[in-house]
Amino acid sequence: xxxxxxxxxxxxxxxxxxxxxxxxxxxxxxxxxxxxxxxxxxxxxxxxxxxxxxxxxxxxxxxxxxxxxxxxxxxxxxxxxxxxxxxxxxxxxxxxxxxxxxxxxxxxxxxxxxxxxxxxxxxxxxxxxxxxxxxxxxxx
Amino acid sequence: xxxxxxxxxxxxxxxxxxxxxxxxxxxxxxxxxxxxxxxxxxxxxxxxxxxxxxxxxxxxxxxxxxxxxxxxxxxxxxxxxxxxxxxxxxxxxxxxxxxxxxxxxxxxxxxxxxxxxxxxxxxxxxxxxxxxxxxxxxxxxxxxxxxxxxxxxxxx
Numbered sequence: 001x002x003x004x005x006x007x008x009x010x011x012x013x014x015x016x017x018x019x020x021x022x023x024x025x026x027x028x029x030x031x032x033x034x035x036x037x038x039x040x041x042x043x044x045x046x047x048x049x050x051x052x053x054x055x056x057x058x059x060x061x062x063x064x065x066x067x068x069x070x071x072x073x074x075x076x077x078x079x080x081x082x083x084x085x086x087x088x089x090x091x092x093x094x095x096x097x098x099x100x101x102x103x104x105x106x107x108x109x110x111x112x113x114x115x116x117x118x119x120x121x122x123x124x125x126x127x128x129x130x131x132x133x134x135x136x137x138x139x140x
Numbered sequence: 141x142x143x144x145x146x147x148x149x150x151x152x153x154x155x156x157x158x159x160x161x162x163x164x165x166x167x168x169x170x171x172x173x174x175x176x177x178x179x180x181x182x183x184x185x186x187x188x189x190x191x192x193x194x195x196x197x198x199x200x201x202x203x204x205x206x207x208x209x210x211x212x213x214x215x216x217x218x219x220x221x222x223x224x225x226x227x228x229x230x231x232x233x234x235x236x237x238x239x240x241x242x243x244x245x246x247x248x249x250x251x252x253x254x255x256x257x258x259x260x261x262x263x264x265x266x267x268x269x270x271x272x273x274x275x276x277x278x279x280x281x282x283x284x285x286x287x288x289x290x291x292x293x294x295x296x
Contacts, residue, residue: 020213029278033213034249043216051211079285079294089286090293096279109289113282118257120275121282124243125214125250128270132251133243135236137145 008053013040148191155201205238220253
């Protein structure tokens with residue numbers, strides 16, 4: 001299948017937002033999604049962007065649900081982008097029950113740091129984050 | 141104890157490199173302090189990461205927090221890569237003060253970082269501050285690709 005990977009543009013944000021929702025549903029976390037496509041547009045394409053994004057696209061007649069190596073293509077492209085900037089690590093997280101994804105990343109040579117070294121991912125958000133921020137020392 | 145926290149500047153890289161090397165003495169990522177300082181100075185040109193220093197009154201640097209902006213379906217986030225206070229200055233609220241400063245970062249809805257499950261003092265500290273262990277609660281595993289595997293992945 002012919003597909004193309006390229007840097008995302010502002011115009012892609014509606015589709016990226018749609019796919020974020022699809023991924024969140026798959027991960028059983030759709031209630032966590034707080035992002036609108038307008039926020040994506042601003043945060044990704046303002047003067048100091050908060051993220052970079054690659055998109056994969058196919059022509060109309062090639063739309064199908066089969067595995068075609070597109071995930072591999074996207075992951076490799078991210079690694080290539082990093083290599084150009086002399087990045088030495090690529091880090092990501094995966095849900096422990098998502099066996100196809102775990103197998104996919106393991107096949108690419110990724111190490112599971114949670115299993116191998118005991119790393120746990122920790123997060124502050126909502127009220128807990130507000131409480132933490134309120135205790136910051138005032139600027140002198 | 142009198143201390144203040146401010147954003148790091150280029151001149152601080154020497155001290156930050158010193159504090160990084162204090163942590164990695166078991167698995168050095170580079171042999172010389174000067175190499176680490178160069179890495180910090182050169183990478184900071186890209187503005188990809190930021191550091192808050194902790195200074196004692198008298199301006200000795202005794203702790204730092206290194207962070208960068210991240211992004212997810214939660215919106216803008218802060219990823220805290222390093223939080224370090226020199227051993228002789230712990231237990232005085234400095235780690236908490238550094239982390240609180242990060243919590244203020246404009247428009248960010250979440251602060252994320254990692255902790256080793258066997259590091260009981262750190263785990264207890266973070267839990268006491270009200271954070272959520274998303275590995276334990278949701279099953280997120282941290283994955284990393286580096287070295288030859290990353291080289292191979294980056295082949296077109």
